[in-house]
Amino acid sequence: MSVKYVLVSDEEYGEAVELPLEDNGTLLLSTLTAQFPGASGLKFRTENNVVRGVRLADGRFHVPDNEWGKTPYYCVFPKVENKRKIDDSVENPTAKTKRLETKLKCSDLVVLNIPYTYDEQKLKEYFGQFGELLMLQIKRDKNGQSRGYGFLRYTNLESQVRVLSQRHKIDGRNCEVKVPKSKEGNGSELSGKVFVGRVTEDLTADDIREYFSKFGEVINVFVPKNPFRGFAFVTFLDPEVAASLCGEDHIVKDVSVRVSEAAPKPQVPKNRHQTPPPSEPWERSNNRHNDNYRNWYHSQHDNRGSVDMPNLQSLGINGQDSYNPMLPLSPAIVAAALTQAAGWSLANGRMMPPPPPPNGNNQWSQHGLNSQRNNYNNRKRSNNDYNSSGNR
């Protein structure tokens, strides 16, 4: 099977770049953003001279019948000010009172794997694409040689979230951008993720994404399937959008769903198979605590031991698959969701989804993970490294 390509440019009539399609005919969002940092969507002009958007679901662009047109597609870059586009009063009379007063602040971010040939200027050219930089520095040794990593900070959180939500290939190198370890738990980060309860089985991730995109850019929708669990997670680019929706009821395709805060997962000490959940780009940045939930959970599940809860906080996860402690969720739902998170495992140095259920089907509707196969730098060293004594 030969690789197929689609022509994409950054703007209409811009110079097009060939982007490889996946085997199933979809285009990965990560493939797009690798070439066009910050891009969030794709458009094209139909024969009727109408601009049409390409369906984006779970990190992939889908076109009908996998027939990509020959006319170039071009990128959509989110508007910065599309926080909450529709009038609150239309759908959510209560929303007005819940505007966030707190201005969320950025934190410094580490950039790893910077090419040694890059100086601050060149790096600024790249990271400046995502927003206004407050500072950027490359760490150097005495001789001024780049150490290959550095720090940066944006002026606004959107830029930060955007940068954290995608992969960065700089000069052919995969540069990791993360919240520094030294900064973890400082609370400057906030999740853009909301918990969507009362989801019914006929609601697809697409439906949910389509609906919630009205409020702001949606960077991920997560709907556990098989078995159906009655909830979803929606991650917005803008945490304020997420926050503004919390506590509201929304009608998605005639289904009344409940949006609430996606509280972080609690920590759990005992877990035999404790392995990090996927480091989805959009999951990487945040870290909050929620003792309420932990207490609640334990009150529900003490002495059962049937569900291992992963230590997500130590994993740098911002509350993926988490719950609002105030919600009357059934323990079964909770348990199921926890199982989901705990199910991730490390295989061959790569995060793998939970082992398939007896019926052998893939459980999850989200496959962003599978697109991240380019961890070519993680060959394990030979075991004589174990008693290494810092010789250098």
Place this chain on the structure above:
DNA sequence: GTTGAGCGTT
């Protein structure tokens, strides 16, 4: 003089 996992005043 080199290099490629990492986490910030040299």
